[in-house]
Amino acid sequence: MDRTRFLIKTSAVYAFIGAFIGSHMAGGGGLELSAIHAHILVVGWLSLFAFGIFYKVFPIPKDSKLAIAHVWGSFIGVFGLTVGMWLYYAKPFPGLETFSTVFFIVGGTILLIAFAIFLLIAFKHGKFISED
Structure with a gap:
């Protein structure tokens, strides 16, 4: 797996989602999604992008088990945190409060x-x- 390509492409998806939510909030005048918007942009876009650049700039061994765990942990963790946060705060599915909380915390x-x-x-x- 090309760590840089994977992380940069994934960060681009989060950048779009974060910008879309920001645009939606600006157009609608509501700030209910501001925490979700901020986390999507910071951990989804910025962190994954920085990690991708890190692996491009520095020759961390491709067979490093730590690097593999880091890339997959970052990917799964960002997804779990941001989706869990959305489920927790937006409550789009009533009755899933416990699931939302656990999803948020685990992510x-x-x-x-x-x-x-x-x-x-x-x-x-x-x-x-x-x-050097």
């Missing part, structure tokens, strides 16, 4: 673990991170 936890893995990668593969 956020997976994303937090992915960020911890990124921290480990930065230190474990630090020899590859250089201005």
